[in-house]
Amino acid sequence: MTLASVVQVLLSGLQIGSIYALLALSYYVIIIATGILNFAQGEWMMVSGILGVTFLSLGLPYSIAFCGGIVGATTLAIAAERLVIRPLQKRQASEAITLLALFGIMLVVRYGTGAIHGRLDEPLPGPAGTHVFRLGSNVFVFSQSFVIYGATAAIFLSVVLWMRLSWLGRSLRITAIDPLAAVLVGVNLNTVRMVAFGLGGLIAAIVAWLYAPLFAVGYLTGAIPGIKGFIALFIGGTSSPLGPLVGGLLLGVMEVAAARYLPSIYAEGIAFALLMFILFLRPSGLIGGRRSQ
Numbered sequence: 001m002t003l004a005s006v007v008q009v010l011l012s013g014l015q016i017g018s019i020y021a022l023l024a025l026s027y028y029v030i031i032i033a034t035g036i037l038n039f040a041q042g043e044w045m046m047v048s049g050i051l052g053v054t055f056l057s058l059g060l061p062y063s064i065a066f067c068g069g070i071v072g073a074t075t076l077a078i079a080a081e082r083l084v085i086r087p088l089q090k091r092q093a094s095e096a097i098t099l100l101a102l103f104g105i106m107l108v109v110r111y112g113t114g115a116i117h118g119r120l121d122e123p124l125p126g127p128a129g130t131h132v133f134r135l136g137s138n139v140f141v142f143s144q145s146f147v148i149y150g151a152t153a154a155i156f157l158s159v160v161l162w163m164r165l166s167w168l169g170r171s172l173r174i175t176a177i178d179p180l181a182a183v184l185v186g187v188n189l190n191t192v193r194m195v196a197f198g199l200g201g202l203i204a205a206i207v208a209w210l211y212a213p214l215f216a217v218g219y220l221t222g223a224i225p226g227i228k229g230f231i232a233l234f235i236g237g238t239s240s241p242l243g244p245l246v247g248g249l250l251l252g253v254m255e256v257a258a259a260r261y262l263p264s265i266y267a268e269g270i271a272f273a274l275l276m277f278i279l280f281l282r283p284s285g286l287i288g289g290r291r292s293q
Contacts, residue, residue, distance in 0.1 A: 004138040009257050015145045017252020018152040019211050023229025024236065024244030025159060026203040031238055032176035033196035035095075039102045040080065042226020043109040044201045048073035049208035049217035050113055053122050062125070070205040077201020080105050081194055114219030121221070126213025148210045152245075155203060160241050168195055228255075231271050235278045237285020246286055250274070 026041045048069040055065035084101050093101075128143040135141060163169035168191075174182040175192050183189060208217065211225060228251060236247025254274055258267040278286060 002138075004136060005260065007135075007139050009260050010253060011139065011141055011145065013253030013256035014249060015142075015148055015214075015252070016256065017232075017249040018148045019207060019225055019248070020228045020232040020251050021245045021248025022152055022155060022203055022207045022210070023225055024233035024248050025156065025241060026200040026207075027230060027233045028238055028241065028244045029159070029172070029203070030196045030200040031233075033172045034085075034193050036085065036098060036102070037230070038197070038200065039099070039226070040077075040106040040109060041200060041204045041229065042222030042224075043106050043113075044073040044077050044204040044222070045208045045211070045225065046217065046219065046222035047076060047109065047113065047208075048205035049124050049212040049221060050117050050219070052209065052212075053124055053217055054117070056125070062127075066127075066209060069208065070202065073205035073208070074198055074201040076109070077204070078194060078198045081197035085197070086190065086193070110219055110223070117219060119219060121216040121218035124209070124212035124217045126209070130213070142214065144210070144213050151206070151210055155206065156241060156245055159199075159203075163241070168192070172196060228271055231275045234285055235275055237282075237287040239284070239287055243285055243287040250286075 030038050051072045052065045052069035055068050126144040128147045131143040133141045171187045171192050232247035232251045233244050236243030255270050258270040
């Protein structure tokens with residue numbers, strides 16, 4: 001183990017960990033507002049990337065493909081809340097029924113996309129190209145990695161400021177603490193839920209344009225990152241946006257370190273091992289608190 005290898009592990013771990021952190025954040029904004037775990041978050045990421053590839057193949061400019069992919073996936077996320085989740089909640093369906101409906105949405109979107117678009121992965125160009133920078137003698141960083149680092153910081157900062165300074169953001173925070181009190185002060189819970197699903201879908205849709213340029217995009221693209229984002233959320237905790245960030249970055253670094261220094265058979269299970277270890281020591285996550293309940 002050399003210093004260069006440690007730095008390379010940290011940079012690569014922060015790269016994939018940022019992806020996990022953003023997906024964890026997309027779960028977080030929905031869970032704190034609704035108490036619902038939306039299994040389809042990884043699929044909105046996949047849909048955004050697939051739409052982007054489709055628009056680019058039609059000869060549309062990159063900016064239009066980028067915006068079109070994100071808007072399309074976010075619209076589907078809002079539609080899922082309006083057309084499936086809200087009617088179930090009006091009928092006072094149990095949490096098990098709601099989770100089953102979301103699981104069904106995930107499967108329909110995933111395999112429906114595979115049937116329509118095809119089952120082969122395709123490259124999605126990144127905004128920074130595919131350049132590789134050499135830092136020192138044995139440390140390499142993709143240009144896309146700098147985009148990932150910057151976008152992660154900007155998105156987390158934007159969400160924190162939005163939750164603190166905007167009326168909708170404060171409404172979401174109030175709803176997370178006490179839904180009954182939120183109603184008494186004039187918060188429309190239906191609007192908050194729709195905004196939470198939309199924001200979660202938006203974040204997941206943006207992630208596609210950070211992840212796919214390095215790993216390509218296909219109908220299964222959102223499956224593994226979606227699971228890892230879920231794990232990262234509960235490693236970090238749901239008491240504040242800091243939880244998803246810490247959980248995602250820690251999981252990414254641990255995963256890359258395990259792949260580098262351990263046999264592959266052990267590296268594959270590091271995410272679940274880390275989750276069980278953290279939850280055993282701190283059931284509410286590393287940044288746990290009252291809202292984690």
